[in-house]
Structures are given as C-alpha cells and as structure tokens.
Amino acid sequence: MTPNKTLFVAVSVDADDDGYDRHSSLPGEKVSWTGVEKGIPLLIETLAGYRDSGGCPVKYTWFVRCDAQLKQLYGNEAHLFEQFEPLWAERSIVGDEIAWHPHLYDHDAGLINDNVALSKLLRNSFSAVDKNKYNIRTSRLGRSICNNSLMFVLGELGIRTDSTAMPGKVKKDEFNMIDWSSTPEQPFKPSYNDYRVPGANQTGLLEVPMSMISTQASYDRTPIKRYINLSFKNDLIERALRNFVRENDLLVSIMHPSEVVIKCEHPLLSFEKKDVKRNMDAIMDECLRVDKSVRFITINEVNSLVEKGVINAANN
C-alpha cells in the first residue's frame, strides 16, 4: 500500500471541569471551570498561527460536558452549553465543531453498572441539548466508558460520529470499566454485537478512535499506550508523535482546557502552553520533512472522508 500523502489532524478538546482528573471533588472543594473560561481562549491564541497545507487554521472539536452532575450542581444537564453560549456560537461560526460529552458515572459514588440507568442518563443528557443551535452529530463518553447498548443508543439518537475509543486501553477499577483491547486504530463502523470492533451488523455511526502512542512517564515501569494529548511533555512524546505522523493518515488528539491554565507539577502533563506548541510543531515539521500535506478537520468530517475512501477505515 502506498503511504497516504496527507495527514488529517483533528484537534479535540474535552471541555471538562478543572478537576477532571480526580475521581470526585475533595470535601469542600467546588467544581470550577477556569479551563473553559480562560484556558480555551488561551489555547486558541496559542495555536492561532498554525495553517494547514490549504492555508486554513486549526479546527477544533469541542466536547462539551452535559450530564447528571451538572444537573445536580446547576439544575440543568446542558448548563455548560448555556453558560458559555457566546463561545460555542463564535467557534461554530469559524468552522469548529460543537460536540457532546456526557459523563455517565456518578462523580461521588463511581461507576454505574445498570444498563437501563445508563441509557436513561444518556437520553436525558441528549434531550437537554438544543440540537438546532448546536447541530450535535458527534459524541465522546467520559472516561471512555462504553458498551453495546450505549453505542446502540448513540446511533439511535442520530449521532453520526463517536470518539470514545482508546485502542488497546484496558482499565478496570472502582471508577473505570474500559476494555478497548480489540479495537483497531482506524475509524470503523461498530458491530451491533461488539461495539469495540467493526462488524456486519452496524449501529449506524462511525467510531473515530483517539490516536494512541507509546509513552513512558517516570512512574511507568515500561512504556504504555496513551492517547495523543497535546499538553503532554514534549520531550516524553516527540519521538513517538513523529513516528505516528509518518505512519498514519489521521491523527485525533485530545486535551483538556485546564491543562494550559492550572499550575501543577505532573510527570506526564506539562500544564504549559509551550509544550502544546512544541507538540504541534513536531506534527507540522514531521509532515514537512517527509513531504506530507496537513489538513485540519473536525471529528465529524472524518465521516465523509472515510466514505470517499480518503481516510482508511478498518473493516471486519
């Protein structure tokens, strides 16, 4: 197979609260949104100078939190959509995608294992969003939690593209129930019988997995696969990032807006905008070096590019 000479880059951001990485807020600690309020404008400013081979700026896919925790705190699942409405409206106008990001777990008690309850949470969340205003076609389920019935409900709700999968990731504990071990790295139409793989009976939507690279932080005994987060420390991921760019035709990155405004010492996350820039520089520079063009796209745009055969999909 001749290598694809274009790299499609989808920069996605989970608009989570500042403490997204903790299982629940500490006693007395309030849920805060400095990342959404200040981190998003700062991120946009940080990457403002980049242009793809067609001269177009970075296109973002913003996954906006919308779920029972927000209803509990503010009386409405769609609080974040409404609170920051001018931001989402402005970003839609410039060509970004506004997407749906429900957390289907209890932020205090942990995992919810009842499928009926999960489906109800998903439907409640979706009905709270103003679909006409935001034209929601794309979802990402929090903590990468998914199962056959949730994937089916997403398709039924009219979601065309989902980006929840983390190929190769397995994590099962009090707060996580993830097994994407069998999932391909390319986009695929999930099987009705097993949401993690392509299959004959399909749920109607396209799964666009997050791109995974091998990383080794100081606390890892051996390298492990993690999603491409543009705020990871550049010196830890640059080599793997460049390898990924050379070998693939689609790069789906993820980050959280608090990662450019919160000050924190972390072995893997830099919490510095300079690393976001260095990582984007590495992507652009590697494309230039191997004579590959770059095109910035939204996650939903992967759908038509797969249909046209421009981006390779995984088949069963």
Ligand SMILES: [Zn+2]
């Ligand atoms: Zn989230």
